[in-house]
Every structure is written in structure tokens, then in C-alpha cells.
Amino acid sequence: PLHCEQKLQLGDPQIGTRGKALMFILILGIGGSFQTGFHNTAMSSPSPYIKNFINSSWYERYEEYPPSATVNLIFGVIISTYAVGGLFGAASVKFATGKFGRKKILIGTCLFSVVGGVIMLTSKNANSFEMIVAARSMNGFGAGKSSMHVLTLKLRSTLMLSNVFFLSLGKLSGQVLGLSVLLGREHLWNILLFAPACLVVVQLLALPFFPEAPRYLELSLYQALQRLWGPGEYQVEIDEMLAERAASKGVQVKSLLEFLQDSGIRSQIIAIAILSACIQLSGMSAISTFSFDILNKAAVPVDQIRYITLGFGVSEVLATITSTLIVERSGRKPLLLGGFSIMFTMLLLITIMLNLKNPAPWVAYCTAALFMIFIMCVSGGPSGVNMALINDSFEQSHHPAAMTLNGLQKWGQFAVLGLVFPFINEGLGSYCFLLFACFCLLGALYSFFLVPETKGKSPKEVSQQFKRLAVGGKFFGRNQFMETRL
Numbered sequence: 001p002l003h004c005e006q007k008l009q010l011g012d013p014q015i016g017t018r019g020k021a022l023m024f025i026l027i028l029g030i031g032g033s034f035q036t037g038f039h040n041t042a043m044s045s046p047s048p049y050i051k052n053f054i055n056s057s058w059y060e061r062y063e064e065y066p067p068s069a070t071v072n073l074i075f076g077v078i079i080s081t082y083a084v085g086g087l088f089g090a091a092s093v094k095f096a097t098g099k100f101g102r103k104k105i106l107i108g109t110c111l112f113s114v115v116g117g118v119i120m121l122t123s124k125n126a127n128s129f130e131m132i133v134a135a136r137s138m139n140g141f142g143a144g145k146s147s148m149h150v151l152t153l154k155l156r157s158t159l160m161l162s163n164v165f166f167l168s169l170g171k172l173s174g175q176v177l178g179l180s181v182l183l184g185r186e187h188l189w190n191i192l193l194f195a196p197a198c199l200v201v202v203q204l205l206a207l208p209f210f211p212e213a214p215r216y217l218e219l220s221l222y223q224a225l226q227r228l229w230g231p232g233e234y235q236v237e238i239d240e241m242l243a244e245r246a247a248s249k250g251v252q253v254k255s256l257l258e259f260l261q262d263s264g265i266r267s268q269i270i271a272i273a274i275l276s277a278c279i280q281l282s283g284m285s286a287i288s289t290f291s292f293d294i295l296n297k298a299a300v301p302v303d304q305i306r307y308i309t310l311g312f313g314v315s316e317v318l319a320t321i322t323s324t325l326i327v328e329r330s331g332r333k334p335l336l337l338g339g340f341s342i343m344f345t346m347l348l349l350i351t352i353m354l355n356l357k358n359p360a361p362w363v364a365y366c367t368a369a370l371f372m373i374f375i376m377c378v379s380g381g382p383s384g385v386n387m388a389l390i391n392d393s394f395e396q397s398h399h400p401a402a403m404t405l406n407g408l409q410k411w412g413q414f415a416v417l418g419l420v421f422p423f424i425n426e427g428l429g430s431y432c433f434l435l436f437a438c439f440c441l442l443g444a445l446y447s448f449f450l451v452p453e454t455k456g457k458s459p460k461e462v463s464q465q466f467k468r469l470a471v472g473g474k475f476f477g478r479n480q481f482m483e484t485r486l
Contacts, residue, residue, distance in 0.1 A: 023206075025162055029163075029169075031109075031199065031203030033143075033166040034169055035142070037168060037171040037173070038173055038174040038196045039082055039136070039139055039193075039196065040285065040288050041171040041289070041313065042175075042177065042178055042195075043079060043193075044289060044291045044292045044309060045175070045178030045192070045292060045306055046184060046186075046192060046193070047292050048292070049185075049186040049189045050129075054074050054075065055071060057128065058070075073422075074129060075422060076418060076419040076421070076423070077133060078133055078136055079136075079289055080414075080415040080418035080419040081133050082143075083140060083414035083415035083418055085139065085140025085142075085144065086141065086143050086414070087415060088141055088144065089109070089140065089142065089411075090144040090408055090410075091407075092145065093105075093144070093404065103207060107207050108145075110142070110200050110201075110203055110204035111204070112141055113139050113143075113196075113197060113200040114200050115138060116136070116138030116139040116142065117135070117139070117194045117200070118194075118197070119131050119138065120132060120193045121197075123190060124189075139196075140411075142200070144411060162324075164324075164379070164383060164384050164387065165317070167320075171288060171313050172313030172314060173196075175309050175310045178192060179306050179310065180303075180306060183195070256401045259401030260401075262398075265393075265398065265463060267463070267466035267469075268462065269405075271446070271466065272386075272389065272390055272406065273409060274442070274443075275382065275447070276409050277409065277439070278340065278440065278442055279378070279382045279386060279443070280409070280410055280413040280414060281439040282340075282343055282378060282436055283433060283436030284375065284378045285417060285418070286417055286421045287371060288375075290422070292305055292309070293425065294425070295308060297354075297430070298367045299359070300365070311372060312371065312375050315372050315376045316375050316378075319375070319377070320380065322380050323335065323379065323380040324384070327384060327385060327388060331454075331455040332392070333447060335380070336443070337444060337448055338377075338381060339381015339382045340382060340441075340443035340444035342373070343378060343381075343382075343443075344441045344444060347374065347433045347440060350367060350370045350371065350374070350430075350433050351433045351437070353366060353367045354367060354429075354430035355431075389451075389454060390402050390403065393459060393462050393466075398459075449469070450469050452465035452468075452469055
């Protein structure tokens with residue numbers, strides 16, 4: 001055990017570049033947000049093949065082809081069940097982590113994802129699109145449970161962005177393997193969707209060699225950090241964890257219901273909920289998942305669509321890296337405001353380009369370039385800042401509930417959007433991007449008027465700034481003062 005009289009001198013260890021730190025982040029990344037990114041974009045390239053598979057499976061059972069609306073519905077269910085699984089996975093993280101510890105939960109979710117991959121691989125030979133639905137839900141459940149991290153206070157905001165980086169890297173990997181020269185062919189689509197399970201196996205084999213999260217250990221915090229981050233003195237990190245442990249004895253970690261009922265942080269909760277909704281409903285996930293259909297309607301030649309979507313993935317990774325490098329310098333608010341504003345502009349221009357009559361051939365490529373700028377703004381702006389904003393806005397006792405709420409909202413909105421977008425796209429056509437533009441405009445206005453800069457501020461300072469910016473805050477404060485006097 002670590003005794004208070006055991007004084008440790010703090011050096012300046014390069015946390016994240018020594019010991020097993022980088023390997024630990026890599027292992028968590030490839031089995032976590034990388035999987036979500038891959039499954040998001042990998043469905044785009046084989047989407048016409050999967051729809052053909054649905055048609056043929058239906059015909060073999062009923063000796064007639066299904067209506068196009070039925071095919072769209074089944075395909076939408078296939079897309080959305082990944083998010084439904086993620087929703088249940090995220091909802092159970094707090095309970096399962098408290099009972100079993102993070103390490104055991106990660107190992108269990110790896111097994112879930114591997115089984116889901118095997119079901120996906122065998123679905124084609126079984127001639128069952130229901131198996132695709134089951135596999136996607138299991139993969140989503142594993143991804144939802146994998147939204148956990150072990151970070152030190154000093155680099156927590158920056159390292160949380162590694163989650164966004166691996167998400168972008170997963171999307172790029174799905175687009176690369178989806179090329180027709182690799183796995184983007186009709187007889188290989190099930191192998192394409194099975195591929196990420198191989199990385200989950202790597203994570204499953206590596207996890208036993210890493211320690212449990214230090215906060216959950218009964219053995220020495222110092223020994224755990226030495227094993228996890230490599231040789232060095234970690235007095236600041238140890239003090240942080242001991243302080244959290246001491247504080248947790250007097251202050252219970254908030255449940256989700258207690259978190260939502262806490263009036264002192266209501267402005268932050270509303271802000272995070274609105275900004276997360278604007279990010280999710282900006283159209284980014286729909287563009288990533290349905291990019292083949294969207295670019296096909298934009299008159300991009302079919303043989304070039306997969307290469308253009310590959311460009312989308314490269315630009316997203318570059319934007320994420322840039323955001324990681326500048327978020328601690330530029331602050332949160334400029335990236336939020338600038339990102340939402342440019343996203344709104346790009347969607348307006350995309351709508352105009354898609355509605356031109358008798359457009360020249362270059363218009364399709366110009367539209368694709370606008371999509372690329374939009375994706376870069378999402379990844380380098382609001383999407384990259386969202387996790388850091390959550391970390392800045394809440395005390396440690398609120399973090400589990402805040403992350404749970406954010407995960408439930410993200411997965412729930414993704415599930416709904418994945419199910420209804422094929423029908424929105426068919427009904428509204430290119431004007432569906434105006435609907436997404438409205439959410440981008442809402443995000444820009446809300447960021448400008450009601451979101452303070454949180455960089456370098458404690459949760460208490462952030463809470464005070466939110467209250468000053470809140471609509472009617474002055475009147476609320478005056479009424480509260482008068483009631484106190486009475």
C-alpha cells in the first residue's frame with residue numbers, strides 16, 4: 001500500500017510515450033471507437049450488394065421480389081441495429097463496470113464482438129439477412145461498452161481526442177477495404193464486414209497483460225501506474241486518484257437520475273445535449289453510412305465513388321489530427337462556432353449544386369469537394385471538441401452520468417437516423433440537406449450566445465459562466481435573492 005509518508009518527487013515523465021502507454025491506447029482504440037468508425041463507413045461500399053442479397057433471400061423464401069420500400073426498411077434496420085446495440089451497451093457500462101471492473105468488461109465485450117463477426121461472416125452462406133441484423137447489434141453492443149478510458153488528469157482532454165482519432169481511422173479503414181480492388185466486391189462483402197473482428201481478437205489477446213484501471217485496484221496505485229505508464233514518479237497522478245477516492249467516501253457518484261435533477265449543472269446538461277444533438281443530426285453519420293447512394297444521386301460516376309469516399313476518410317483523419325493539436329491552444333468555443341458555421345454554409349451550397357438543371361460534369365466533383373470540406377469541419381470542430389467540453393464542464397462525481405447520457409443520446413439518435421434516412425432521402429431528395437443545415441445553424445447560434453470558453457477552467461468556474469450566459473439568469477438570481485431576504 002502507498003503510505004502518505006512515502007514522499008515521491010515529481011519528475012516530468014512523458015506520459016503516453018513511455019512504458020506500455022502508447023500500446024495501451026492503441027489496444028483500446030482498435031477495439032473501441034475504431035470499430036464504430038469501421039462499421040459506420042464499411043456499409044456504404046457494399047450497400048448495393050447487400051440490397052441485392054436482401055432481394056435474393058426474400059425471393060428464395062417467398063418466390064417474389066420485395067417492394068423497394070421493404071428493401072429500404074430492412075437495410076435501414078441493418079444500419080440502425082448497430083446503434084441500438086450501442087445504446088444498450090452504453091446504458092449498462094456504469095453497472096457492469098462497478099460490479100466487474102473495466103478490464104473484465106472489455107474482455108467480455110471483445111467476445112461479444114468476435115461472435116458478432118463470425119455471425120456476419122456466415123450470414124451469406126446461410127442466406128439470412130436476419131443474421132446481419134443480429135451481428136450488427138452484437139458489434140454495436142460491444143462498441144457501446146468500450147467507451148471507457150484510463151487517463152491522467154494532465155493529458156485527459158488531449159487523450160480523450162484519441163477516441164475521435166480512432167473513430168476517423170476506423171472510417172478510413174472501412175473505406176480503404178471497401179475499394180473494389182480489395183473487398184468491395186459482391187462476393188466479398190461478408191468478409192469486408194467481418195474484417196474488424198480480427199482486430200478485436202488482437203485486443204482480446206493483449207488485454208490480460210495490462211493492469212486493471214488504477215482507481216479500481218486494491219494494490220498500490222504507484223505499482224499500477226508504473227506498470228501501466230512505465231518507470232517514473234507519478235505524485236500528481238497519485239494525489240489526484242487518492243483525492244478522488246477520499247472525496248468518493250463523502251460524496252457519492254451521481255446516478256443518471258440524480259445528475260439530471262441537479263439544478264446547479266442544468267445549463268451544462270442542456271448545452272451538452274443540444275450540441276451533441278446538433279453534431280449527430282448535422283448529417284455526418286448519414287453521409288458516412290450512405291455516401292455511395294448520396295454520391296450516386298449527385299451524378300458522380302459509379303466507378304469513382306469509392307475513391308472519392310476514400311478521400312473523405314483521409315480528410316477526416318487529417319482534420320482530427322489537426323483538432324487534437326490545436327484544441328488546447330485555440331480553445332473550445334472557436335472550434336465549435338467556426339465548425340458549425342462552415343458546416344451550415346457547405347450544406348446550403350451542396351443543396352444548390354444538387355438542384356442545378358443540366359449541370360456540367362464538373363459540378364458533381366465540386367459537390368464532392370463540398371462534402372469533403374463539410375466532413376473536415378465536423379471532425380476538426382464540434383465532433384473533436386465535444387468530449388473535451390464534457391470533461392471541462394462537470395466534476396468527477398458527475399463524469400460517469402455525463403458520459404452515460406452522452407452515449408445514450410448519441411446511439412439513440414444514430415439508430416433513429418439510420419432507420420429513417422433512406423426514406424427521408426427518397427422523399428425529400430437533395431432538400432434533406434436543408435434539414436441538416438438547420439441543426440448546424442442551431443449549433444452555431446447556441447455556441448455563440450450560450451456556450452462559454454471552458455479551456456483551463458475548473459468545473460465550478462465553467463458552471464458560473466454558464467449561469468451568467470443563461471437566458472433569464474439575472475432574473476433568476478434576483479428572485480433568489482429576494483426570497484432569501486424574506
